[in-house]
Amino acid sequence: MTAPVIGVLGLQGDVREHRAALESSGATSTVVRRPEELAQVDALVIPGGESTTIDMLTRVVGLRDPLRSRIAGGMPVYGSCAGMILLADRVLDGHPDQQTLAGLDVTVRRNAFGRQVDSHEGDLEVRGVGGGPVRAVFIRAPWVEEWGDGVEVLAAVEAKGESRPVVVRQGALLATSFHPEVTGDHRLHRLFVGMVTAA
Numbered sequence: 030m031t032a033p034v035i036g037v038l039g040l041q042g043d044v045r046e047h048r049a050a051l052e053s054s055g056a057t058s059t060v061v062r063r064p065e066e067l068a069q070v071d072a073l074v075i076p077g078g079e080s081t082t083i084d085m086l087t088r089v090v091g092l093r094d095p096l097r098s099r100i101a102g103g104m105p106v107y108g109s110c111a112g113m114i115l116l117a118d119r120v121l122d123g124h125p126d127q128q129t130l131a132g133l134d135v136t137v138r139r140n141a142f143g144r145q146v147d148s149h150e151g152d153l154e155v156r157g158v159g160g161g162p163v164r165a166v167f168i169r170a171p172w173v174e175e176w177g178d179g180v181e182v183l184a185a186v187e188a189k190g191e192s193r194p195v196v197v198r199q200g201a202l203l204a205t206s207f208h209p210e211v212t213g214d215h216r217l218h219r220l221f222v223g224m225v226t227a228a
């Protein structure tokens with residue numbers, strides 16, 4: 030079987046690191062910055078950054094509607110951090126003008142972990158990812174506050190007295206609150222490439 034072609038949305042964030050992680054997980058990777066480039070890919074990674082900025086830039090470059098329709102049409106997408114926010118159907122603490130690409134039946138809270146712990150790390154068991162805990166690097170990260178029946182919670186952390194999902198999956202959509210591309214551990218990218226191959 031030929032390797033799936035997975036695009037990395039190249040408007041902001043760790044584009045090079047995501048591409049390297051995808052390539053080492055058996056995919057061919059490419060950068061997506063224009064609608065013509067989106068049309069060439071089987072699947073997409075949306076890196077972290079600032080969700081309001083990425084939202085604004087997708088509109089500027091004419092990618093917002095093509096992205097929304099590819100996602101609604103079942104294209105596999107992995108969103109990390111701001112990418113999780115962009116996939117969410119509902120956002121708490123968003124900017125008043127902020128919109129998302131939608132698809133994932135979750136409500137996410139932006140910057141959920143609060144000021145004292147803007148950035149932190151921890152080891153997490155992720156369902157479906159073998160080989161021991163994953164080092165999770167959270168940077169002004171969101172968490173999932175509500176989720177629909179079709180959403181599988183693959184990992185959660187305890188915060189403010191409750192269990193907060195930080196890795197979720199719904200069909201061909203995968204989202205993490207943290208940044209796996211910065212640790213050199215490619216198991217989450219491998220999970221996603223497996224989802225793309227199966228789709």
Ligand SMILES: NC(=O)CC[C@H](N)C(=O)O
Binds near residue numbers: 111114169
């Ligand atoms: N590391 C990140 O992607 C941070 C996300 C950012 N706080 C936002 O709301 O978009």
